[in-house]
Amino acid sequence: MTQHPDLPFEQARNSEYLARLKARASIVAQVNVARSRNWVDPSAIKLPVGISDHPLVGRIGFDAEDELLGRACYIGPTRLDDGNFQVVSWDAPVSQLFFGTGDEGFTIDGKLAVRRTFDHRLSDIADVDDEWLTRVDPSPFDAGDLQVPAPSTPRADRRARRVSPDSQPSPAADTVRPTSEADAEPLGEDGSATRRRTHRDRETQDQRLAGMRSAETVLRKLAAPRSAALQSVLATLQPDQFDVVSRSPHEDLLIQGHPGTGKTVVAAYRAAYLVSAERKEAQAQSVLLVGPTSDYVAHVKGLVRPLDPEGRIVVTHIAEVLDRIVGLKTNWSGGIGGEHNDIDAHARQFAARAEMILQRAKTVPTGPTARRDHLEAVYSLIQSNGLPGQPVSDNPEDSAWMARLPRFNEAIRMRRYLPLMAQSTLAFQPVPFTDQFTHLLVDEAQDISPIEWNVLEQYLRPGGHWTLVGDMNQRRSDTTYATWGHISDHLGIGDGDEPLQQTLLRRGYRSTTPILQFADKLLPSSQRGATSIQVEGPRPSVEYVPGPDALFPKAVEAALRLLKSYPNGTVAIITVDPGRLIQLLGKEGWRRGETLNLWTRGHELLRVHVPESARGLEFDGVVVVEPGDFPENLGREGQLYTSLTRANRELAVVWHKGMPDALRKAARR
Numbered sequence: 001m002t003q004h005p006d007l008p009f010e011q012a013r014n015s016e017y018l019a020r021l022k023a024r025a026s027i028v029a030q031v032n033v034a035r036s037r038n039w040v041d042p043s044a045i046k047l048p049v050g051i052s053d054h055p056l057v058g059r060i061g062f063d064a065e066d067e068l069l070g071r072a073c074y075i076g077p078t079r080l081d082d083g084n085f086q087v088v089s090w091d092a093p094v095s096q097l098f099f100g101t102g103d104e105g106f107t108i109d110g111k112l113a114v115r116r117t118f119d120h121r122l123s124d125i126a127d128v129d130d131e132w133l134t135r136v137d138p139s140p141f142d143a144g145d146l147q148v149p150a151p152s153t154p155r156a157d158r159r160a161r162r163v164s165p166d167s168q169p170s171p172a173a174d175t176v177r178p179t180s181e182a183d184a185e186p187l188g189e190d191g192s193a194t195r196r197r198t199h200r201d202r203e204t205q206d207q208r209l210a211g212m213r214s215a216e217t218v219l220r221k222l223a224a225p226r227s228a229a230l231q232s233v234l235a236t237l238q239p240d241q242f243d244v245v246s247r248s249p250h251e252d253l254l255i256q257g258h259p260g261t262g263k264t265v266v267a268a269y270r271a272a273y274l275v276s277a278e279r280k281e282a283q284a285q286s287v288l289l290v291g292p293t294s295d296y297v298a299h300v301k302g303l304v305r306p307l308d309p310e311g312r313i314v315v316t317h318i319a320e321v322l323d324r325i326v327g328l329k330t331n332w333s334g335g336i337g338g339e340h341n342d343i344d345a346h347a348r349q350f351a352a353r354a355e356m357i358l359q360r361a362k363t364v365p366t367g368p369t370a371r372r373d374h375l376e377a378v379y380s381l382i383q384s385n386g387l388p389g390q391p392v393s394d395n396p397e398d399s400a401w402m403a404r405l406p407r408f409n410e411a412i413r414m415r416r417y418l419p420l421m422a423q424s425t426l427a428f429q430p431v432p433f434t435d436q437f438t439h440l441l442v443d444e445a446q447d448i449s450p451i452e453w454n455v456l457e458q459y460l461r462p463g464g465h466w467t468l469v470g471d472m473n474q475r476r477s478d479t480t481y482a483t484w485g486h487i488s489d490h491l492g493i494g495d496g497d498e499p500l501q502q503t504l505l506r507r508g509y510r511s512t513t514p515i516l517q518f519a520d521k522l523l524p525s526s527q528r529g530a531t532s533i534q535v536e537g538p539r540p541s542v543e544y545v546p547g548p549d550a551l552f553p554k555a556v557e558a559a560l561r562l563l564k565s566y567p568n569g570t571v572a573i574i575t576v577d578p579g580r581l582i583q584l585l586g587k588e589g590w591r592r593g594e595t596l597n598l599w600t601r602g603h604e605l606l607r608v609h610v611p612e613s614a615r616g617l618e619f620d621g622v623v624v625v626e627p628g629d630f631p632e633n634l635g636r637e638g639q640l641y642t643s644l645t646r647a648n649r650e651l652a653v654v655w656h657k658g659m660p661d662a663l664r665k666a667a668r669r
Contacts, residue, residue, distance in 0.1 A: 004127065004128035004129075004130075006128055006141060007125070007127065007128050010056075010116075010118065010125050010128055011124065011125050013056065013074070013085075014055050014056045014118070014123075014124065014125045016085065017055070017056055017074070017076060017080060017085070017087060018053065018055065018123060020080060020082055020085065021053075021078060021080065053123055053306055054076075054077035054078070054123070054232060054234070054306040054307070055076075055077075055118065055120050055123045055124065055125060056074055056075070056076045056087065056118055056125065057074075057075045057076055057077065057090055057098070057117075057118060057234055057235045058074070058075045058098055058115065058116050058117045058118050058235055059072055059073065059074050059075065059098075059115075059116040059141060060072065060073060060075065060094075060097050060098050060112060060114070060115055060116070061112075061113050061114040061115075061116070061136075061139065061140025061141050062108050062109075062110045062111065062112060062113055062140055063110045063111050063112075063113040063134055063136045063140075064109055064110030064111075065109065065110075066108045066109040066110065067109055069086075069088075069094070069108065071140040072140040072141055073086060073087075073088050073094075074086070074087040074088065075087070075088055075089075075090055075095050075098045076088070076089065076090065077089070077090055077234065077306055077307055078309070079092065079278065089276075089277075089278050090234060090307075091246070091272070091273050091276040091278050092278045093278075096242075096246070097112050097115075098115055099213070099237055099239060099242035099246075100115070100213050100239040100242075101239045101242050101243045101246065111133075111134060112133060112134075113132065113133055113134045113135075113136045113140060114130055114131065114132050114133060114134075114136075114139070114140060114141070115130070115131045115133070115213065115214070116128060116129070116130050116131075116141060117129045117131070117213070117214035117217050117235050117236060118235050119217045119220060119221070119235070120232065120235065127217070127220070129214045129216050129217045131213060131214055208507070208531060208532075208533050208535065209533055211239065211240075212238055212239075212507075212533070213236070213238055213239060214235075214236055215533070217235070217236050218236045218238075218509070218533065219533065219534070221233065221236060222509060222510070222533075222534055222648070223649075225566055225568040225569030225570070225620055231302075231303075232303060232306075233262075233265055234269065234307075237265075237269065238262075238507070240505065240506075240507065241262055241265070241266050241269075241505070244266050244270065244503055244505070245266055245269045245270045245273050246273055247270075249274045249283065249284040249438075249439055249465065250465060251465060252465050252466045252467070252468075252493040252494075252500055253270075253465075253466070253467040253468070253500075253503060254467075254468045254484055254487075254488070254500045254501070254502050254503065255267075255467070255468065255469045255470075255502075255503050255505060256470065256471060256472065256484065256502045256503070256504055256505070257469075257471055257504065257505030257506070258471060258473070258505070258506070258508055258516075259471065259474070259508070259510065259511060259516070259519070259641075259642070259645035260508040260509050260510030260511045260516070260532060260618075260645060261505035261506065261507060261508055261509065262505060262509055262510075263443065263469045263470070263471070263505060264291075264296075264299075264300060264443055264469075264616055265303070266469065266505070267289065267300075267441055267443040267467070267469045268289070268300045268303040268304050269303070269307075270441060270467055271287045271289045271304055271308075271313050271315075271441050272304055272307035272308055272313065274287050274439050274441070274467075275287055275308060275310070275312035275313060277309075277310070284312070284437075284438045284439040284465075285312065285437075285438045286312050286313075286314070286437045286438055286439070287312060287313045287314070287437060287438070287439045287440075287441055288313075288314050288316065288437040288439070288440050288441065288459055289304070289313055289314065289315045289316070289441045289443070290316055290317065290318055290321060290440065290441070290442045290443065290456065291315070291316070291317045291318075291443045291444065291616055292317060292318065292443070292444040292447060292612075292615045292616055293317050293319075293612065293613050293615060293616065294317055294319075294320070295595075295597065295613055295614075295616075295617055296317055296443070296444075296615070296616040296617070297315050297316060297317050297320075298595075299616065299617055300315060301315050314437070318448065318452055318456075319332070319415075319418065321422075321455065321456070321459070322418045322419055322421075322422040322452070322455060323418065323422075325422040325425050325426060325431075325455065326375070326412075326418065326421045326422055326425050327371060327425070328372060328375075328412060328421075330412050330413060331413065332413065332414065332415040332418050333413055333414065333415060334414050334415045334416060335415060335416065335612070339401070339479075340478075340479050341397075341398070341401040342416055342417065342419070342420060342451075342479075343419050343420070343449035343450060343451045343452065343479050344450055344451060345450035345451060345453070345454055345490065346393075346398070347382075347419075347420055347423050347424075347451045347454075348423055348426075348427075348451070348454045349393075350382050350392050350393060350398075350402075351378055351382065351423050351424045351426070351427035352427050353386070353392045353393075354377075354378045354379075354381035354382050354386065354392055354424070354427065355378055355427040355428050357381055357386055357387060357390050357392075358374075358377055358378065358381065358428075360390075361387070363377070364377075364428075365377060371429075374428055374429075375421065375424055375425055375428075376408045378424040378425075378427055378428065379405075379408050379411065379420075379421065379424050380408060382402055382405070382420075382424065383402055383403075383405045383407075383408075384402070385398070385399045385402045385403070405417075419449060419451045419452050419455065420451065422451075422455050423451055423454060423455060426455065426458055430458060431458040431459055433461065435459070436458075436459055436460060436461040436464075437459055437460060437461060437464065438460075438461050438463075438464045438465075439464055439465050439466075439467065440456060440459060440460050440464065440465075440466050440467070441466075441467040441469070442456065442466070442467070442468050442469065442470075443469045443470070443616065444469070444470050444474075444615055444616055445468040445469055445470040445487065446470035446471060446472050446474060446475045446480060446481075447470070447474075447475060447476050447477065447480055447615070448480060448487075449477070449479055449480050450479075450480075450481065450490060453487070453490050453491065457491065466491060466493055468484075468487065468500075472484065473523055473527060473638065473641060474615075474638050474641055474642045475638040476611065476612070476615075476631075476638050476639045476642070477638075484499060484500070484502055485499035488500040507531075507532075507533065508531055508532035508533065508534075509532065509533060509534070510532070510618050510645075510648050511532055511534070511645050511647055511648060511651075512532055512534040512535070512536065512537030512538075512648075512649065513531055513532045513534060513535050513536075513537065514537050514538065514539045514540065515532075515537065515540060515644070515645065515647055515650075515651045516531060516532055516645065518539070518540045518644065518651065518663075519641055519644040519645050521662040521663055521665075522637040522640060522641045522644075522660065522662050522663070523641070537649060537650070538649075538650050540644075540650075540651040540652065540653060541558070541651075541652045541653065542652075542653045542655070542659075542663075543558070543652070543653070543654050543655075544655055544656065545654060545655070545656050546656070547656065548656055548657075550656070551625065551626060551654060551655075551656050552575075552580055552581050552584045552625065553584065554654045555573055555575070555581065555623050555625045555654045556573070556581075556584065556585070556588070558623045558652040558654060559571050559572075559573050559606055559621070559623050559652075560604075561652075562620070562621030562622075562623070562650060562652065563604060563605075563606065563621070565620075565621065565650065566620035566621055566649065566650075569619070569620030569621070569649075570605070570607060570619040570620055570621075571605075571606060571607065571619055571620060571621040571622070571623075572606075572607035572608070572609050572614065572617075572619045572621075572622050572623070572646065573606065573607070573608055573609070573622075573623045573625060574609045574610070574611060574614050574622060574623070574624050574625070574643040574646065575608075575609075575610065575624075575625040575626065576610060576611065576625075576626070576629050576630055576631075577625070577626070577629070578608055578609075578610055581608060581625070582599075582608065585599050585606075585608070588601070589601050590606065593605070597609055597613060607619065611630060611639040611640070611642060611643050612639075614642070614643055614646050615642060617646060618646055618647075618648050619646055619647060619648060620647070620648050620649045620650070621647060621649060621650045621651070621652070622643070622644075622646050622647035622650075622651050622652070623652045623653075623654060624640070624643050624644055624651070624652070624653050624654075625654050625655075626654070626655050626656065626657060627640050627644075627653060627655060627659060627660060627663065628655060628657050628658040628659055628660060629657065630643065637660055637662070640660065
C-alpha cells in the first residue's frame with residue numbers, strides 16, 4: 001500500500017501532542033477520589049492532571065475558514081488548547097462531525113469536507129485514511145512543510161450552537177472502499193487461490209460497508225493479530241456505535257447485539273463518555289462497569305484508563321462485587337450452577353426476615369469475628385427456615401430448598417452460594433452511600449441472575465441510571481431472566497408498564513461471516529442471519545476423532561496449526577473438561593504462564609478456557625472441543641454459541657461423542 005503523503009507530518013504532530021500531554025501530566029495534583037474508587041484500587045489517591053498516552057484520533061476539515069476552528073482541527077482523547085496547537089476532545093460536541101452522528105454540536109462557517117482517521121500502532125500513527133465528502137482545493141489538511149504553524153489570532157470563547165440536520169453531510173456509499181485485500185483473489189482453506197468474488201459478492205460487501213466511516217482502517221484493524229488486552233478503536237468507532245456511546249447519562253439504556261457487533265467496545269467507551277469532563281452539566285459523577293470475569297476486566301481496563309484521568313470509573317466483575325460484600329478470606333470453588341432458588345430474587349426477603357429474627361431475639365454477634373458470625377447466623381436461620389413460630393417462609397417449596405442447603409462452613413467455599421452469601425451480608429450491612437455510583441454499566445447483562453441484580457441495585461445511588469449491554473442468545477443459564485423485559489421489570493426501568501426499549505447493534509465486526517453462519521445454526525430461525533463486514537475467511541473446520549483418547553491431542557494439533565497461521569496473534573482452546581487438556585499440555589512440555597488461562601512452551605502461547613471464562617474475549621483462532629458436552633438452557637445452546645463466536649479469524653471444532661442436532665450437517669462435511 002502506498003504511504004499517504006501526509007503521514008510523516010501527522011506522525012510529527014502526534015509526537016508533539018503526546019509530549020505536551022506528558023509535560024502537563026508532570027503536574028501532580030491531589031484529586032478527590034471517591035471511596036468507591038478505593039475499594040478496587042486503594043493506591044489511587046493521586047492522579048496526574050490530564051494524563052493520557054493515547055494518540056490523536058483524527059482530523060476534520062472544512063470547505064471554508066471557520067471562526068473558531070479554522071479550516072481543520074484535530075480530534076484527540078484529551079483536549080489541548082496550547083497556543084498554536086488545538087485538539088478537540090473526542091467527547092466534545094464538535095466531535096460528532098468526526099464520528100458522523102447527531103444533529104447537535106457546533107455549527108461551522110461552511111461545510112464539513114473531509115474526515116481523516118488515524119490508524120495506530122501502539123501510541124504512534126501508522127496510517128492515514130481520508131474520507132472526502134466534498135472535494136475542495138486546496139485541502140484543509142495542506143501540511144506544507146513539517147514546521148509548526150504560527151499561533152492563530154485569539155478567538156472568542158466557543159459558542160455551542162445547534163447544527164441543522166441539512167448542514168450535516170452523510171457519508172456517501174461511494175466514499176467507502178473495500179481494502180485491497182478484499183479486492184484481491186482470496187485464498188481457500190488450503191492456501192490455494194479460489195474464484196474471484198462475483199459482482200453479487202461485491203454488491204453484498206458494499207451493502208455491509210454502506211454507512212460506515214473509514215471502512216479501510218476498520219478492515220485493516222480486524223485483519224491485524226488480536227492481543228490479550230483490548231486495543232483502542234476510538235478512531236474507528238462507527239456512527240451507530242458512537243450514537244449509543246454518547247446517549248445522555250440521565251437515561252437508562254439497553255443495548256442488544258449479536259456476537260462481534262462491538263458491545264464490549266461500546267460499553268467501555270460509554271463508561272468514559274459518561275464521566276466526560278467536556279460536559280460537566282451532564283456528567284455522571286462515578287461509573288461502575290461490571291463485566292463477567294476477571295479476564296474481561298484485564299481485557300478492557302487499558303481501553304478505559306487513558307480516557308478517565310480523574311479515576312471516576314471502576315472496572316470490576318460480578319464475582320468480585322459479591323466477594324467484596326461478603327468480605328471473607330475464602331476461595332470460592334466450583335461453578336456458578338445450582339438450582340433456581342439459590343439465585344432467586346426472593347432470597348432478599350429471606351435474608352431480611354432472618355436478620356429481623358436476630359434483632360428481635362437480641363442475639364446479634366459481637367466481638368472480633370462479629371462479621372463472620374453475623375453472616376453465619378443469618379445464613380443458618382435461612383437454612384433452618386427461622387425459629388419455631390418465626391419462619392423465614394411459609395411456602396413448603398422454599399422450606400424444602402432451605403433444608404437442602406449445606407452447612408455454613410461448606411457453603412462459604414462453594415461459588416454457587418456466593419450470591420446468597422452476599423445478599424445475606426447486605427441484610428445487616430448495606431452498601432454505604434460513599435461506595436455507591438451514579439451510573440451502573442453492566443456488560444454481558446443477560447447472565448446476571450435475579451439475586452445478583454438485587455445486589456447490584458445496592459450500588460446505585462438514588463436517581464442513578466443503568467446501561468445494560470448483552471445478547472439474550474448467549475444466555476448461559478436457565479436461572480437468569482429470559483428476556484430484557486423481565487430485567488426491566490425487576491429494575492423498575494422503562495416507561496411505566498412498558499419495558500425499556502432496546503437499542504440494537506446489527507453490524508458485525510469481530511468474527512468472519514463463515515464463522516457467524518456456522519454458529520447461528522444454533523439459534524431459532526427467526527434470529528439467524530448475523531453477518532460481518534469480514535465477508536472472506538476460512539470455513540470452520542469440523543473434525544471427528546474415533547476415540548476419546550484422541551480428542552485432546554487432536555485439539556492441541558489444531559491449536560498448533562492456528563498458532564502457525566497467526567504467529568503474532570492469540571489462539572484459545574475452549575472446553576468443558578479443562579483438566580484432561582491441562583494434563584496433556586503438561587506432558588507435552590507446556591507450562592502455566594502469568595495467568596491461570598495462559599500456557600507457554602518456548603515462544604508459543606496458548607490460552608485454555610472454559611465457556612465461562614471465555615465470555616467477552618476474542619482470539620484470532622479458537623478450537624472448540626466436544627460441542628455436544630456444552631450445557632443447554634431451555635433448548636438453546638447459549639454457552640456453545642458464545643464459544644464458537646470468540647474466534648476473530650478462524651474456528652476449528654473437534655468432536656467424538658456427538659454434535660448438537662443443529663450442527664450435524666456441518667459435521668458430515
